[in-house]
Amino acid sequence: MDFNTLKKRENKSLMHTYGRFDIALDHGKGSKLYDLDGNEYIDLTSGIGVNALGHGHEALVTAIREQAGKLMQASNLFYTEPMVDAAERLADSTGMAKVFFANSGAEANEGMIKIARKYSADKYGPSRTKILTLKNSFHGRTVATLEATGQDKFHQNFYPFTGGFDYVEAGSLEDLKRMMDDPAVAGIMMELIQGESGVRPLDPAFVQEAARLAREKDILFMADEVQTGIGRTGSLFCWQQYGIEPDLTSCAKALGGGVPIGAVLAADKVADVLEPGDHGTTFGGNPLASAAARTVLDIVDQPAFLADVKEKGQYFMDRIRNLNKESVQDVRGLGLMIGLQVGADKVSEYLAALQKKGVLALKAGTDTIRLLPPLIITKEEIDQAVAAMDDVFE
Numbered sequence: 001m002d003f004n005t006l007k008k009r010e011n012k013s014l015m016h017t018y019g020r021f022d023i024a025l026d027h028g029k030g031s032k033l034y035d036l037d038g039n040e041y042i043d044l045t046s047g048i049g050v051n052a053l054g055h056g057h058e059a060l061v062t063a064i065r066e067q068a069g070k071l072m073q074a075s076n077l078f079y080t081e082p083m084v085d086a087a088e089r090l091a092d093s094t095g096m097a098k099v100f101f102a103n104s105g106a107e108a109n110e111g112m113i114k115i116a117r118k119y120s121a122d123k124y125g126p127s128r129t130k131i132l133t134l135k136n137s138f139h140g141r142t143v144a145t146l147e148a149t150g151q152d153k154f155h156q157n158f159y160p161f162t163g164g165f166d167y168v169e170a171g172s173l174e175d176l177k178r179m180m181d182d183p184a185v186a187g188i189m190m191e192l193i194q195g196e197s198g199v200r201p202l203d204p205a206f207v208q209e210a211a212r213l214a215r216e217k218d219i220l221f222m223a224d225e226v227q228t229g230i231g232r233t234g235s236l237f238c239w240q241q242y243g244i245e246p247d248l249t250s251c252a253k254a255l256g257g258g259v260p261i262g263a264v265l266a267a268d269k270v271a272d273v274l275e276p277g278d279h280g281t282t283f284g285g286n287p288l289a290s291a292a293a294r295t296v297l298d299i300v301d302q303p304a305f306l307a308d309v310k311e312k313g314q315y316f317m318d319r320i321r322n323l324n325k326e327s328v329q330d331v332r333g334l335g336l337m338i339g340l341q342v343g344a345d346k347v348s349e350y351l352a353a354l355q356k357k358g359v360l361a362l363k364a365g366t367d368t369i370r371l372l373p374p375l376i377i378t379k380e381e382i383d384q385a386v387a388a389m390d391d392v393f394e
Contacts (some may be wrong), residue, residue, distance in 0.1 A: 003036055023353065028055025031377040033344060033360065042385050043363045046373045049195075049227050049337070052254035052296060054374035060257050060295050067291035074209050074287060076280065082290035089297040090265055093236050096249070097271035100264040101285030105226030105252035108141025108262035109189070111279060112248045115145060115266065116187030116220040117164075119273045132179055132188040134170040136365075138196035139189065139224055140239075148189065151197065170194065171206050180213045187248075188214055189222035192238040198365030199339025204242050211244040220270060223249040226262070227337070230254035231300040234310030234335035241334070254375075257296040261289040300375065309335050309375050312382065316371070319386045325393040329367075338371040339364055342393070350392055357388040 002266035003024045004210065010020075024036045031054050033041045046052065053060050067082065071092055074080055087099040102108045113131055120128035129199070133139060147161035155161070168188075169175040184231055188210055194200040214221040220311040228238035229251035235241050237249060247270050252262035262284075266273070283289075299305065313335040320331050320340060325348075330341040344367040351369065354361055373381075 003037060006036070021360075022216045023355070023360075028091040028307075030054045030056070031381050038374055039184065039358070041355070041360045042373075042388075044254075044359060044385060046372050047253075047258065047373045048254075048362065049232060049253045049372040051258050051393040052230060052232070052300060052375045053257050054376045057257065057376070060177045060292060063291050064259065064288065070287070072286060072288040075282060076285060077332055080285075080287045080290070082286040082287045082294055086285075086290040086297065087294040088291055089301070090251075090263060090296060093297070093301050094240075094249075094265060095245070096265040097268045098266050100266070100274070100279065102252075102262035102264065102281055102288070103260050103283050103289075104262045105218055105224075105250065106142045106145045106262075107143060107281065107284075108147065108250035108252050108264050109139045109145050109224055110142060111264040112189060112220075112222045112224075112250055113148065113187070113322065114279055115248060115264070115270055116189075116222065116272050118278065119220060119270055120186035122273070123295050124269055128186050129166050129212040130182060130184040130186060132373060133166050134190050134194070134202075135167045136170060136192055136197040136200070137167075137196055137224075138194070140192075140226075157372075164305065170200075171191050171203050173206060173209055174211055176206065177213065180210075180217060180219065186218050187220040187222055189224055191224045191226075192242055193228050193233070193334060193337060195227040195337070195370070196364060198341070198368040199370055201332060201334055202242075207242050208244060211246070214247070220247040220357070222246060225249050226252045227372075228334075230296065231309055232311060232335055232337050233371070234306055236306065238334065246273045254300075255296060256289050256292040259289045259292040261285075261293055263293075270392050283307065298336060305375075312336060312377065312379065313338065316382050316386075318372075319382065320389065323390050323392075323393065327394045333371075336371070336375055336377070340371070341367055342366050342369055354388055357391060359385050359388045 006024050026036050033043045132150050135150040139145040139148040147165050149169040223239045223246040249265045249269050255261050284286050317331050332339050362370040
């Protein structure tokens with residue numbers, strides 16, 4: 001199969017919901033990807049933060065293969081060992097009490113919203129329903145998580161929404177305090193690093209004050225860790241570096257290492273808010289995805305592995321800064337979640353030029369190149385990617 005033939009078939013049979021790169025990927029190994037023509041690329045996308053262990057990781061492939069031959073789906077009407085194992089690993093590593101498994105980040109975030117609203121309804125009555133999020137946030141593409149997303153451009157064409165959301169200016173303590181004084185507020189949800197809007201880490205003082213106010217007012221603090229969770233920032237969850245303990249946290253992308261899965265982790269305070277019949281999903285926590293998640297956690301959730309992620313992330317950012325290119329206006333991030341601000345007029349041009357030099361990267365916001373390499377990327381591969389950037393950036 002050649003690229004042009006595949007592209008024509010795609011154009012005929014798939015809805016045009018994505019702006020794809022002109023590459024047809026065939027296979028991968030480690031931090032490298034290969035297209036149908038055999039061209040090699042350094043992968044700085046990891047499937048938008050999903051392939052934490054890279055491509056073709058032996059332990060993950062073995063776990064998936066063995067579980068696929070044993071039991072892939074049973075529904076949540078039965079007990080299965082992989083689901084319990086994965087839940088225990090998440091709870092033990094975070095100090096959270098219980099886990100609900102879903103299929104994606106948007107579903108996990110919807111689960112947090114439902115728990116926050118039911119907690120408030122049970123305790124304070126039906127009028128306490130509002131969820132606060134941050135301006136320039138991104139929480140998903142379902143109707144509810146789309147409205148939770150604090151960016152107007154994502155809201156167009158999909159009205160009416162479900163209601164019950166409002167948006168705080170990220171970093172503004174004054175705006176935060178004013179909006180959390182609203183007696184209708186049931187929860188506040190935030191990404192600690194705003195990924196889709198440009199890889200923008202939140203000020204720790206802002207996050208800590210939000211968590212303090214939430215405790216004081218019995219508002220649930222929800223950390224959206226769909227992109228930052230499972231080792232991406234150099235700790236299992238990013239909130240562990242912010243000095244807070246959320247009531248709820250979501251994760252998804254990297255948890256299955258490539259197999260779709262999402263999860264909501266709940267602290268003791270809200271662990272039993274949902275009762276049988278309140279929430280559910282057919283595929284959530286299926287044995288195949290749970291076996292993958294268990295394997296990813298066994299590998300990623302180790303002090304040496306996480307320290308290596310943190311060290312490589314700092315190395316990557318330092319190498320980019322040392323290029324001393326005027327076109328790189330800012331380098332920011334945490335661990336192996338890195339943003340290069342290059343200007344809105346240059347992002348697409350630079351991504352295309354990097355692609356020609358065998359480096360795949362992503363766009364974030366209007367002016368930023370986003371780097372989300374597999375967590376197992378080597379320093380040699382980082383050096384190769386930086387050399388390509390040196391050639392491409394003016």
